Amino acid sequence: MIKGKITRISGPIVRATGLGAAGLFDVVEVGKKKIIGEIIRLEAGRGKETEAVIQVYEDQTGMQAGDEAVSTGRPLSVLLGPGLIGTIYDGIQRPLETLFNQDGAFMASGSRGEALDARKLWHFVPSVVEPVETTGTKAKNEVVSTSSTTVKATPGLVLGTVKETESITCKIMVPPHTKGGNIIYIKEESDVTIDTVVAKTDRGEEFTLAQWWPVRVPRPVAERLAPDEPLVTGQRVIDVFFPLSKGGTAAIPGGFGTGKTMTQHAIAKWCDADVIIYIGCGERGNEMTEVLTEFPSLIDPRTGRSLMKRTILIANTSNMPVAAREVSIYTGVTLAEFYRDMGYHVAIMADSTSRWAEALRELSGRMEEMPAEEGFPAYLPTRLAEFYERAGRVQTQNNATGSVTIIGAVSPPGGDFSEPVTQHTKRFIRCFWELDRDLANARHYPAISWTDSYSEYAEEVRPWWDNVNVNWARTRQAALDLLKKEQRLSEIVRLIGPDALPDDQRLVLVTAEIIKNGFLQQNSFDEIDMYCIPSKQLHLLEIIMEFHEKAADCIKLGAPLIKIQELDDDEDDERGTIREQLSRLKSTYTNDDIAGLAAFEQRMLIVLENLAQSYIQKERL
Ligand SMILES: Nc1ncnc2c1ncn2[C@@H]1O[C@H](COP(=O)(O)OP(=O)(O)OP(=O)(O)O)[C@@H](O)[C@H]1O
Numbered sequence: 068m069i070k071g072k073i074t075r076i077s078g079p080i081v082r083a084t085g086l087g088a089a090g091l092f093d094v095v096e097v098g099k100k101k102i103i104g105e106i107i108r109l110e111a112g113r114g115k116e117t118e119a120v121i122q123v124y125e126d127q128t129g130m131q132a133g134d135e136a137v138s139t140g141r142p143l144s145v146l147l148g149p150g151l152i153g154t155i156y157d158g159i160q161r162p163l164e165t166l167f168n169q170d171g172a173f174m175a176s177g178s179r180g181e182a183l184d185a186r187k188l189w190h191f192v193p194s195v196v197e198p199v200e201t202t203g204t205k206a207k208n209e210v211v212s213t214s215s216t217t218v219k220a221t222p223g224l225v226l227g228t229v230k231e232t233e234s235i236t237c238k239i240m241v242p243p244h245t246k247g248g249n250i251i252y253i254k255e256e257s258d259v260t261i262d263t264v265v266a267k268t269d270r271g272e273e274f275t276l277a278q279w280w281p282v283r284v285p286r287p288v289a290e291r292l293a294p295d296e297p298l299v300t301g302q303r304v305i306d307v308f309f310p311l312s313k314g315g316t317a318a319i320p321g322g323f324g325t326g327k328t329m330t331q332h333a334i335a336k337w338c339d340a341d342v343i344i345y346i347g348c349g350e351r352g353n354e355m356t357e358v359l360t361e362f363p364s365l366i367d368p369r370t371g372r373s374l375m376k377r378t379i380l381i382a383n384t385s386n387m388p389v390a391a392r393e394v395s396i397y398t399g400v401t402l403a404e405f406y407r408d409m410g411y412h413v414a415i416m417a418d419s420t421s422r423w424a425e426a427l428r429e430l431s432g433r434m435e436e437m438p439a440e441e442g443f444p445a446y447l448p449t450r451l452a453e454f455y456e457r458a459g460r461v462q463t464q465n466n467a468t469g470s471v472t473i474i475g476a477v478s479p480p481g482g483d484f485s486e487p488v489t490q491h492t493k494r495f496i497r498c499f500w501e502l503d504r505d506l507a508n509a510r511h512y513p514a515i516s517w518t519d520s521y522s523e524y525a526e527e528v529r530p531w532w533d534n535v536n537v538n539w540a541r542t543r544q545a546a547l548d549l550l551k552k553e554q555r556l557s558e559i560v561r562l563i564g565p566d567a568l569p570d571d572q573r574l575v576l577v578t579a580e581i582i583k584n585g586f587l588q589q590n591s592f593d594e595i596d597m598y599c600i601p602s603k604q605l606h607l608l609e610i611i612m613e614f615h616e617k618a619a620d621c622i623k624l625g626a627p628l629i630k631i632q633e634l635d636d637d638e639d640d641e642r643g644t645i646r647e648q649l650s651r652l653k654s655t656y657t658n659d660d661i662a663g664l665a666a667f668e669q670r671m672l673i674v675l676e677n678l679a680q681s682y683i684q685k686e687r688l
């Protein structure tokens with residue numbers, strides 16, 4: 068144990084002498100309350116002695132110069148094992164509920180709490196499995212060995228499983244840095260705690276249900292795979308227009324109140340990831356409360372189980388120590404990688420990376436570093452890259468396929484996207500969902516701009532979509548082109564008014580309006596429309612584009628636009644005109660009601676065909 072003495076305190080940055088022999092990024096217990104810190108720099112002090120710069124993760128009221136700082140000799144690590152799912156942690160993996168029961172609503176400094184409940188019993192089922200050495204993308208069936216003595220303890224080897232929640236089976240894996248050797252002991256099927264030894268090797272290594280991992284180090288993988296499977300979010304503007312891959316990276320930049328949090332909540336609720344890690348980083352506390360109160364009661368449409376049974380929350384709200392906010396995203400990614408290594412698809416929401424960057428800036432300032440753009444440290448882009456680089460679809464060390472997808476909200480001050488965090492983030496992500504202030508003001512939600520957003524995954528996920536509906540790429544492109552055309556036409560309309568345009572061009576405006584209202588807008592509070600399955604997503608867009616094509620034909624035959632706008636499939640019912648119905652299809656027909664949607668499509672085609680026929684006949688006469 069290396070002991071040092073505090074010489075200087077500047078907010079969450081503390082300097083101490085006597086820690087020269089400690090390693091960089093070692094965890095240090097600081098002061099009388101033994102609060103947690105991390106050595107982030109070792110530099111020449113004023114005298115000859117090395118001075119350690121320590122970043123402290125808790126409130127340090129009462130800390131004094133001269134207090135002790137003790138290095139623990141290990142880097143800042145998280146405990147990985149069953150029991151993570153459904154828990155709420157702070158940035159350094161302290162379980163907030165345990166601390167609440169211990170300290171009340173405000174955590175005391177130096178409060179610990181076991182990251183995982185050491186008394187809880189888990190039903191361990193042994194399944195020593197040989198990892199397959201080939202590099203095929205498909206995981207081979209897990210082979211249960213009968214004579215466990217011949218099994219080598221290779222990194223990632225699955226020793227057994229425990230049922231963590233209804234939806235998640237936690238695989239007990241040999242840690243990545245194992246000494247190797249043969250497995251000589253495997254625990255029989257039984258109820259065990261996380262500290263129980265469940266396997267031993269002939270090199271004297273023992274494995275329990277849980278393992279430690281340093282948060283700043285990415286967990287190793289066997290191979291990186293192409294991100295060619297989309298993360299289905301159930302949000303049309305995302306899935307159809309700007310798709311994100313499993314293992315991909317996305318940013319949601321948006322000014323104040325434009326819907327960043329709502330979009331992330333919607334994705335966290337409905338996306339088809341197996342595990343969700345929600346990092347509330349520097350945002351308002353009540354937004355986390357919303358997640359806490361809402362998620363347990365929500366049902367996953369795919370598994371029929373509570374959404375909290377697949378979610379881990381990391382809460383570092385605006386009023387919590389700033390240094391812990393800096394580390395919270397690494398904690399989150401590490402937990403994600405752990406589940407990825409079991410072969411799960413994990414999605415991380417970080418709200419917001421701008422607040423995280425502000426934490427970085429504050430700490431850098433306290434360390435008196437030379438500031439770069441807008442006061443952010445020069446290493447801001449490096450840090451952002453390190454974070455987003457940990458996303459990916461991979462072949463794990465035990466030959467399963469898993470992924471970590473990262474979705475970061477960016478809140479540029481004043482909605483100015485030219486500021487450093489947005490600009491640097493843009494370099495490292497491949498999916499950009501830009502929230503538009505005008506759309507948000509017009510209550511067009513999600514306010515994702517269709518002109519300034521982009522996704523570089525569209526080509527990669529195309530084969531997947533082709534399986535759903537071969538028309539995906541064509542319909543998507545036609546709709547995007549139409550919206551572009553509309554933008555040009557609206558500029559003309561602004562100058563000379565809509566009446567100057569010929570009917571075929573005014574039809575573009577009409578259809579664009581239908582796409583916006585009937586396809587792109589998706590209200591998170593609408594029971595039917597809050598989540599839209601892929602086949603329905605595309606069917607809606609196909610119907611709208613079909614309307615456009617047929618209507619354009621009618622206009623060519625001489626039908627005035629006004630006639631098309633007044634078309635009605637049934638004058639007596641209350642459903643309104645075809646045009647009105649098109650805008651409401653999304654919330655009229657549920658995800659299961661494919662027949663209803665198809666029936667509407669037929670009625671629409673018939674009235675359009677009748678109109679076309681009447682003009683063909685007129686021509687003949
Ligand atoms: N998809 C949506 N459906 C319905 N309403 C929405 C949607 N997205 C946003 N809103 C509305 O916009 C409001 C603000 O959204 P939100 O809190 O997500 O913004 P934000 O960008 O996270 O704001 P801040 O910058 O304060 O964090 C919400 O309270 C809600 O009323």
Ligand SMILES: [Mg+2]
Binds near residue numbers: 327328329350418
């Ligand atoms: Mg928000």
